Amino acid sequence: MTRVIGLMSGTSVDGIDAALVDIFGTGLDLKIELIAGETYPYPREIRERILSCCAGQTISMLEFAELDDAVALSFAKAAIAIQSGHQKATLIGSHGQTVYHRPLMEYDKGKLGYSLQIGRGILISQLTSITTVNDFRAADIALGGQGAPLVPRVDAALLSHNSESRCIQNIGGIGNVTYIPANDGNWLSQIRGWDTGPGNSLLDLAVEHLTDGAKTYDEDGNWASSGTPDFTLVEQWLKQEYFHIPPPKSTGRELFGVDYLHQCIKDAASFQLSSADFLATLTELTAASIVSSYHNFLPEMPHRVFLCGGGCRNLYLKHRLQQLLGTIPVSTTNEVGLDADFKEAIAFAVLAYWRQTGSPGNLPAATGATQEALLGNIHTPF
Structure with missing residues (x-):
């Protein structure tokens, strides 16, 4: 059994869904138990800054870096809060916050799609002292896929x-x-x-x-x-x-x-x-x-x-x-038997678990990638 935290904030940008789950098994032969699930709203200022960024409004690199840090801090706080009163997790799967998604289209021959999620995994790892997996979409995109959907x-x-x-x-x-x-x-x-x-x-x-x-x-x-x-x-x-x-x-x-x-x-x-x-x-x-x-x-x-x-x-x-x-x-x-409110957060807990255990996370038939791949980058706290 591995206790994992899944963190997800989607295109609604209404807050961070956190799921604390126990995962049993390997590959597709899995069982999960949801220990706790909670949504942590973004502070109003951060939500407005994210939405402004998503809408394409120009910001400086300094402002972008500060927003990246603020999102990572919000995710880390959610990870810490969801563990309150429970045995601690040993792994986090963080989707981050998508601020730009440019999928590969049929006419984009010789090109790759692009997808950017902010909320640095290495910072979440350092703030929580828990190994963190993030940037799940990049490997699928590198293989010619859409990087979505990953569930x-x-x-x-x-x-x-x-x-x-x-x-x-x-x-x-x-x-x-x-x-x-x-x-x-x-x-x-x-x-x-x-x-x-x-x-x-x-x-x-x-x-x-x-x-x-x-x-x-x-x-x-x-x-x-x-x-x-x-x-x-x-x-x-x-x-x-x-x-x-x-x-x-x-x-x-x-x-x-x-x-x-x-x-x-x-x-x-x-x-x-x-x-x-x-x-x-x-x-x-x-x-x-x-x-x-x-x-x-x-x-x-x-x-x-x-x-x-x-x-x-x-x-x-x-x-x-x-x-x-x-x-x-x-x-x-x-x-x-799968909580509808936290299914997406649970999914990223599973994807992190698969990354740590060496199992592929994508389905090429869904994303268009040329092959299965390990998804995500692993960050271990120092």
């Missing part, structure tokens, strides 16, 4: 089933899916994964815009549920090029961010939507983009869909997904 191999280890196919749909700022066929024969090579498009990103940005910053998200989807989506507008938005690119593919705030929201606001102007109608329409875009990607890119529709991430608490979004998927049951990973 499909973890999903395969923890959530496969002997007789049913499953989609594990994470809804963070960006949505990503892992398709897992029934665990039989050469099932591992048939797993697929990609970023489906916007998750909570446009919804959260819209709420902040509509409330002048007084609110940052639509709790339970209550505001959106009081409106009526405009399906003509959704169909217009679904013509966006990204939705039609076949996997492997990944995306981020660089596409589905502030500029995209402003274009959505402009598109909606002539439809005379109320604020609730606009939020309902953006919610429909998230749901419809997820389901249409299943129809377009899966070998077959899954037997069941399991949600995780912050978006699975959006009851209206969950309802719309169920309506669009018809008879395919939609639930959360809680129902199969």
